[in-house]
Amino acid sequence: MSKWTIGVIGGSGLYEIDGLEGAEAFSIDTPWGAPSDPLMRGRIGDVTLVFLPRHGKGHRLTPTAVPYRANIDALKRAGCTDVLSISACGSLKQAYAPGDYVMVDQFIDRTFAREKSFFGPGMVAHVSMADPVCSRLSGLAGDAAERVGATVHRGGTYIAMEGPQFSSRAESNLYRQWGCDVIGMTNMPEAKLAREAELPYATIAMVTDYDCWFDEVEAVSVSNVLEVMRQNTERAKQAILELASGLNGVERSPSPQGIETCLDFAMITAPEARDPEILARLDAVAGRVL
Known part of the structure; x- marks a missing residue:
């Protein structure tokens, strides 16, 4: 057996995956509330494969309202070894055209209204986010996307904004000056929480638009996003199945970046000062070290 259990978080437009053998729906309770679906x-x-639609079926949840902690905790409890995020995004580079895929490897977090950590007063931990994406999982997912015909860009910086409104032109141009490649609303704090849960995480960012910096094309709107998103979503489903097919018979070994053991040296609160109630909530996320 390969022992790969890949959690797939479906973004805008991706609310289900067809073609899975023995597919069954199930619910998980978490200390952080119910997951999105x-x-x-x-x-x-x-x-x-364990699939979870980030916004819930029917796209019920705004980017801010997504229960990020519950989602990651639920995937951990479900036995996931890795997490692949599928996300719609805007492009801040002309070369990254609508319909292209970007294998993000860096993030800038500009969200401000979300709970960003499983830890807190009574149990403090600091994980490294220097390299927030699992390079192996990202490479495998990018290869799968190329095999199903996608144009894939390897590497890119994703800036996460709070939303739900799209950017102003001034903001869009500012983010380009910062060197950002794509913009979205949902990969933070998701990537941070996955790291705290010692889950290798990667993102396929599906470009739907040029945000609003590119004067030669129409500024981003829901109507033009939906049209590109429909095309992207079908190919994303194919890429997910291709990724899983390509891993058949491939024995999983730990991430080369040591992500599965990143909590070994992250805990800073002395054992005698740790809050038992917080420790109880961390049973899945940090149970290996607690």
Whole structure:
């Protein structure tokens, strides 16, 4: 058996995956509340996929209202070894055209109204986010996307904004000056929480628009995003199945970046000062070290 169990978080437009063997829906309770939706577990050969629509079926949740902590905790409790995020985004580079995929490897977090950590007063931990994406998982997902015909850009900086409004032109141009490549509303604090849960995380960012900096094209709107998103979503489903198929018979080993053990030296609160109530909530996320 490969022992890969990949949690797939579906973004805007991606609310289900077809073609899984033995697919079954199930619910998980977490100390952080309910996840966005019931999870779906199925297999492609000996690779297990656990799917969760980030915004809930029917796109019920705003980017701010997504229960990020519950989602990551639920995937951890479901036995996921890795997490792949599928996310719609705007492009801040002319070369990254609508319909292209960007394998993000860096983030800038500009969100401000979300809970960003499983830890807090009574149990403090500091994990490294220097390299926030699992390079191996990102490479494998990018390869799968290329095999199903996607134009894939390897590497890019994703700036996460609070939303739900799109950027002003001034903001869009500022982010370009900062060197950002794509813009979205949902990968933070998701990537931070995945790291705290010792889950290797990668993002396929599906470009739907040029935000509003590119004067030669129409500024981003829901109507033009939806049209590109429909095309992207079908290819994303194919890429997910291709990724799983390609891992059949491939034995999973720990991430080369040591992500599965990143909490070993992250805990800073002395054992005698730790809050038992907080420790109880961390049973899945940090149970390995607690």
